[in-house]
Amino acid sequence: MDSILVTGNGPLTGDIPIAGAKNACLTLMPATLLSEEPLTLTNAPRLSDIKTMTALLQSLGAEVTSMQDGQVLAMSSHNIDNHTADYDIVRKMRASILVLGPMLARDGHAIVSLPGGCAIGARPVDLHLKALEAMGAELDLKDGYVHAKAPGGLKGGTVEFPFVTVGATENALMAATLAKGTTVLKNAAREPEIVDLAECLRKMGAQIEGEGSSEITIQGVDRLHGATHPVVTDRIELGTYMLAPAICGGEVTCLGGKISLLGAFCEKLDAAGISVEETAKGLKVARQNGRVRAVDVTTEPFPGFPTDLQAQMMALLCTAEGTSVLEEKIFENRFMHAPELIRMGADIDVQGGMATVKGVDRLKGAPVMATDLRASVSLILAGLAAEGETVVNRVYHLDRGYERVEEKLGACGAKIERIKGQ
Numbered sequence: 001m002d003s004i005l006v007t008g009n010g011p012l013t014g015d016i017p018i019a020g021a022k023n024a025c026l027t028l029m030p031a032t033l034l035s036e037e038p039l040t041l042t043n044a045p046r047l048s049d050i051k052t053m054t055a056l057l058q059s060l061g062a063e064v065t066s067m068q069d070g071q072v073l074a075m076s077s078h079n080i081d082n083h084t085a086d087y088d089i090v091r092k093m094r095a096s097i098l099v100l101g102p103m104l105a106r107d108g109h110a111i112v113s114l115p116g117g118c119a120i121g122a123r124p125v126d127l128h129l130k131a132l133e134a135m136g137a138e139l140d141l142k143d144g145y146v147h148a149k150a151p152g153g154l155k156g157g158t159v160e161f162p163f164v165t166v167g168a169t170e171n172a173l174m175a176a177t178l179a180k181g182t183t184v185l186k187n188a189a190r191e192p193e194i195v196d197l198a199e200c201l202r203k204m205g206a207q208i209e210g211e212g213s214s215e216i217t218i219q220g221v222d223r224l225h226g227a228t229h230p231v232v233t234d235r236i237e238l239g240t241y242m243l244a245p246a247i248c249g250g251e252v253t254c255l256g257g258k259i260s261l262l263g264a265f266c267e268k269l270d271a272a273g274i275s276v277e278e279t280a281k282g283l284k285v286a287r288q289n290g291r292v293r294a295v296d297v298t299t300e301p302f303p304g305f306p307t308d309l310q311a312q313m314m315a316l317l318c319t320a321e322g323t324s325v326l327e328e329k330i331f332e333n334r335f336m337h338a339p340e341l342i343r344m345g346a347d348i349d350v351q352g353g354m355a356t357v358k359g360v361d362r363l364k365g366a367p368v369m370a371t372d373l374r375a376s377v378s379l380i381l382a383g384l385a386a387e388g389e390t391v392v393n394r395v396y397h398l399d400r401g402y403e404r405v406e407e408k409l410g411a412c413g414a415k416i417e418r419i420k421g422q
């Protein structure tokens with residue numbers, strides 16, 4: 001297993017290119033199952049999760065061709081000859097459940113393994129299933145698989161989500177495009193990835209209104225045609241790299257970044273004393289002066305503070321002036337980066353879903369363990385400004401969601417290298 005060696009090396013200056021969004025691409029790819037015509041995605045990120053989704057779609061009979069060094073995905077699902085998404089692939093990536101709605105909508109049957117939980121929580125899929133049942137699907141759970149049927153096709157219905165769920169909104173949105181009649185999704189997720197998916201489905205001929213608000217209405221159509229669609233910029237990668245100059249000092253422009261992608265995150269950076277300026281190139285980020293100020297953070301669905309940036313924000317607040325309280329309200333176990341940051345000298349007290357961070361002058365480099373995707377990158381951010389060397393182990397987590405981290409940060413002056421595992 002590879003590791004990343006980071007050595008605290010002072011302020012960063014330069015530009016960081018931001019890739020297409022992993023979490024948009026992972027729902028745009030299954031959309032190919034809704035049409036027999038080709039769907040091509042551009043600005044696709046080069047990540048291991050995309051390779052996993054590619055393998056899953058190919059196992060169903062879809063053709064997926066990666067071009068231009070992985071930035072273009074040409075897909076075609078004219079002959080789906082297998083309707084079973086196997087546990088071996090699904091267990092590697094929860095987003096695999098997103099093939100269920102499209103397969104069911106297009107062919108009236110699908111068998112998809114239930115994804116296991118993961119490090120950050122149990123992460124059930126009950127709301128995905130309830131949404132499809134509201135559209136007339138008949139579901140049976142057998143041997144860890146969902147057996148779904150919709151003889152005569154799905155029917156429009158009203159889906160009321162008890163709380164915001166990104167994935168279930170995406171599954172229901174895709175399924176509803178081919179359902180007979182009108183579907184209304186209430187308390188729908190508002191993330192930019194949902195808006196991006198709706199824009200792509202509309203290019204394919206879907207009739208959708210209200211994406212980005214908490215109520216989305218879909219008029220089902222008989223069939224969808226092919227399209228070409230650029231994957232929206234990755235707001236989580238964007239926020240992650242904005243925190244690098246915030247932690248180290250200096251000035252970095254995140255190319256292609258827009259404040260509209262980040263909701264409350266930019267407000268919190270401003271409160272912490274980090275300046276963010278939107279320019280034609282992207283978002284220019286610098287520390288206003290001296291130390292960072294402590295701020296309190298509560299994770300919420302978009303446009304609230306993203307849970308996927310909580311670990312990275314904690315890395316910043318470890319050396320802020322004062323005490324910050326971070327409340328994680330989306331997942332039940334998303335503070336696994338805290339014990340690793342404590343190994344680096346951070347002062348953090350975790351009680352259930354609350355973490356209290358008392359700022360210290362400087363962290364000290366240490367060997368640390370990545371436990372999940374966002375925790376791994378928060379340890380790299382902490383290592384950028386720590387005294388001495390930090391070795392982040394198990395970086396396969398990192399490669400799921402961040403392409404070429406050492407290149408992107410190294411180009412701005414960071415001392416960072418990948419150590420090949422034996």
Ligand code: EPZ
Nearest residue numbers: 023026095123124125126127128165166167168308330331
């Ligand atoms: C998506 O996961 C993202 N993943 C996550 O990013 C992100 O953290 C999350 O949305 C929240 O923004 C992808 O898009 C591939 P949810 P998802 O359904 O759809 C519970 C990353 O780091 N829930 O909004 O799985 C669930 O357990 C990843 O890139 C149910 O109880 O998240 C969680 O507590 C991590 N039943 C909460 O809802 C369900 O049927 C929100 O989950 C579905 C969800």
